[in-house]
Amino acid sequence: xxxxxxxxxxxxxxxxxxxxxxxxxxxxxxxxxxxxxxxxxxxxxxxxxxxxxxxxxxxxxxxxxxxxxxxxxxxxxxxxxxxxxxxxxxxxxxxxxxxxxxxxxxxxxxxxxxxxxxxxxxxxxxxxxx
Amino acid sequence: xxxxxxxxxxxxxxxxxxxxxxxxxxxxxxxxxxxxxxxxxxxxxxxxxxxxxxxxxxxxxxxxxxxxxxxxxxxxxxxxxxxxxxxxxxxxxxxxxxxxxxxxxxxxxxxxxxxxxxxxxxxxxxxxxxxxxxxxxxxxxxxxxxxxxxxxxxxxxxxxxxxxxxxxxxxx
Numbered sequence: 001x002x003x004x005x006x007x008x009x010x011x012x013x014x015x016x017x018x019x020x021x022x023x024x025x026x027x028x029x030x031x032x033x034x035x036x037x038x039x040x041x042x043x044x045x046x047x048x049x050x051x052x053x054x055x056x057x058x059x060x061x062x063x064x065x066x067x068x069x070x071x072x073x074x075x076x077x078x079x080x081x082x083x084x085x086x087x088x089x090x091x092x093x094x095x096x097x098x099x100x101x102x103x104x105x106x107x108x109x110x111x112x113x114x115x116x117x118x119x120x121x122x123x124x125x126x127x128x129x130x
Numbered sequence: 131x132x133x134x135x136x137x138x139x140x141x142x143x144x145x146x147x148x149x150x151x152x153x154x155x156x157x158x159x160x161x162x163x164x165x166x167x168x169x170x171x172x173x174x175x176x177x178x179x180x181x182x183x184x185x186x187x188x189x190x191x192x193x194x195x196x197x198x199x200x201x202x203x204x205x206x207x208x209x210x211x212x213x214x215x216x217x218x219x220x221x222x223x224x225x226x227x228x229x230x231x232x233x234x235x236x237x238x239x240x241x242x243x244x245x246x247x248x249x250x251x252x253x254x255x256x257x258x259x260x261x262x263x264x265x266x267x268x269x270x271x272x273x274x275x276x277x278x279x280x281x282x283x284x285x286x287x288x289x290x291x292x293x294x295x296x297x298x299x300x301x302x
Contacts, residue, residue, distance in 0.1 A: 007255035008255040119276045
């Protein structure tokens, strides 16, 4: 498993395509893909938005993520870092941030390699590429 | 040489950027892109002016159109900051435009002139907030510009409480 993270619009998808060699059509978008498809996808982007959708559909995003790690252990997951702002006033937003943070930790814990991208520049923060 | 410096608000980017000019012998220009709107902007400008006093920088206030700047070859240029320049270009009229190509051609123009070009930008994309369309477009465009400048730059630094962390190249 590979986790690619960083702030929004830093070049994560571009990195997955050009550096990890994931074909564009194999990248699912967490904003609108089916939940089932995630469990077999080669690559899922905007995983933080998938978590928001799981929450609003009443699916436990942490169980979902643990299952992903077991059933799809070679997946490439692209997920924004979203936890650096002020704690949101709205409860749903707080729950989302918390779930996204914990899910990110689960994926990063499972992943052999974690890459953080800023300004289009990848920094490997866990493991290495073979 | 071209250096991009990024980081969050008040992380010591300006001070670090200026320190990189200590040993620069040529003429030094500071391109200030912040428009003096309101008390907080004026206070920030005063604070930055105080920091640059006696460091030999000539300040040029240029809020848009950096591609028009005429400066002597071989000079040193510190442009601060890309976040303001991007907003100024993007929201200069009632019609919001994408100024990425225009800004990048300005930067390329400055890169050709300068012996040392340092650009200070701003990290604004890590709070996870979904903003209304104007703001989210701004975040997207600013980061597109940051990525492309980082590609051109020899060194890219992220400042963390005044500590430079090298994203590309080496710590200077």
